[in-house]
Amino acid sequence: MSETATATTSPSTQDSCGGTPHREAWLALARAHAAITGRMQEALTAAGLPPLAWFEVLATLAEAPEEKLKMGDLAEALVITRGGLTKLVDRLIKAGLLERTFCETDRRVSYATLLPAGVELMEEMRPVVSAELDVAFAANLSEGEADDLRETLERLRGSACEV
Amino acid sequence: MSETATATTSPSTQDSCGGTPHREAWLALARAHAAITGRMQEALTAAGLPPLAWFEVLATLAEAPEEKLKMGDLAEALVITRGGLTKLVDRLIKAGLLERTFCETDRRVSYATLLPAGVELMEEMRPVVSAELDVAFAANLSEGEADDLRETLERLRGSACEV
DNA sequence: CAGAAATACTTGAGCTAGCAACTATTGTCA
DNA sequence: TGACAATAGTTGCTAGCTCAAGTATTTCTG
Numbered sequence: 001m002s003e004t005a006t007a008t009t010s011p012s013t014q015d016s017c018g019g020t021p022h023r024e025a026w027l028a029l030a031r032a033h034a035a036i037t038g039r040m041q042e043a044l045t046a047a048g049l050p051p052l053a054w055f056e057v058l059a060t061l062a063e064a065p066e067e068k069l070k071m072g073d074l075a076e077a078l079v080i081t082r083g084g085l086t087k088l089v090d091r092l093i094k095a096g097l098l099e100r101t102f103c104e105t106d107r108r109v110s111y112a113t114l115l116p117a118g119v120e121l122m123e124e125m126r127p128v129v130s131a132e133l134d135v136a137f138a139a140n141l142s143e144g145e146a147d148d149l150r151e152t153l154e155r156l157r158g159s160a161c162e163v
Numbered sequence: 164m165s166e167t168a169t170a171t172t173s174p175s176t177q178d179s180c181g182g183t184p185h186r187e188a189w190l191a192l193a194r195a196h197a198a199i200t201g202r203m204q205e206a207l208t209a210a211g212l213p214p215l216a217w218f219e220v221l222a223t224l225a226e227a228p229e230e231k232l233k234m235g236d237l238a239e240a241l242v243i244t245r246g247g248l249t250k251l252v253d254r255l256i257k258a259g260l261l262e263r264t265f266c267e268t269d270r271r272v273s274y275a276t277l278l279p280a281g282v283e284l285m286e287e288m289r290p291v292v293s294a295e296l297d298v299a300f301a302a303n304l305s306e307g308e309a310d311d312l313r314e315t316l317e318r319l320r321g322s323a324c325e326v
Numbered sequence: 327c328a329g330a331a332a333t334a335c336t337t338g339a340g341c342t343a344g345c346a347a348c349t350a351t352t353g354t355c356a
Numbered sequence: 357t358g359a360c361a362a363t364a365g366t367t368g369c370t371a372g373c374t375c376a377a378g379t380a381t382t383t384c385t386g
């Protein structure tokens with residue numbers, strides 16, 4: 001409900017720069033995301049390490065209780081589809097970083113479970129990722145600003161997830 | 164310089180939640196981006212419209228002088244590789260939305276140039292995109308907050324782009 | 327001015343993610 | 357209980373992106 005007026009037929013909406021006021025903020029968000037992601041990927045490749053997506057899987061599992069997570073929950077945390085996650089996890093399993101374990105009480109669910117080699121690789125990747133984040137964040141943002149940013153972005157995401 | 168302590172071998176670094184302080188902000192940014200992008204894509208698909216990437220191309224060109232842009236500049240604005248852009252533009256050309264024009268003084272460069280049909284489609288897509296952005300932004304952020312966010316993100320991107 | 331280096335873009339191969347269809351298991355209710 | 361709906365996950369297909377190599381053109385240099 002409360003669909004914001006879309007004014008399809010009136011081109012006279014006062015656009016200062018060709019977009020709605022929010023579009024500028026959105027563009028900044030998309031560009032910041034792409035730029036930082038690109039830098040992290042580049043740094044990992046240069047260090048001969050696996051892609052960022054692998055780190056996100058490993059780091060997410062490392063923070064989870066028992067270092068394991070249901071496939072569905074992991075997909076949600078990473079904001080990718082279940083189909084995509086199945087294949088991503090397959091690759092990490094083939095690399096010996098994860099294993100698939102199953103639930104006794106509900107045989108539909110399977111868990112992605114971190115293996116020691118996965119922890120090890122994560123520790124190896126972490127400093128590279130952290131360094132790039134620090135370049136982007138610490139260089140130009142105070143601690144408080146970074147936290148405000150996080151808080152604002154979480155609200156943003158929250159409203160985007162409401163049905 | 165000033166590489167923040169990476170402490171690869173000491174797991175005792177006081178992590179409140181498994182990551183550096185900036186990691187939290189980064190996760191929020193990545194998730195907000197994915198969530199909002201996903202919603203926009205979904206809305207466009209539901210409306211029988213082309214993907215978001217098409218809109219970004221059209222909107223970027225619409226804001227450019229003469230409604231055209233060098234391939235290289237367009238790729239940079241969209242934060243994708245040149246190879247990727249060539250094919251993206253090919254698709255839009257095939258759809259009759261753009262045309263490729265050439266530079267008289269430097270025959271290496273080619274321009275992606277907006278056609279009337281492209282403007283028309285952009286106008287059709289814009290309200291759908293704007294509506295989703297408003298759901299995310301206007302719903303939970305004040306005008307000032309959105310602008311602060313944009314400013315912060317631009318600084319973030321700036322530092323990520325420095326060589 | 328010739329040849330080397332740099333620039334702008336395109337092309338081909340490979341990888342990854344999303345979508346939709348499918349299997350397997352569990353929950354619901356008549 | 358037995359059929360039907362809902363849930364969890366996987367798989368085939370396809371679109372789109374990146375990377376590296378290739379072509380064309382321009383600029384730099386001796």
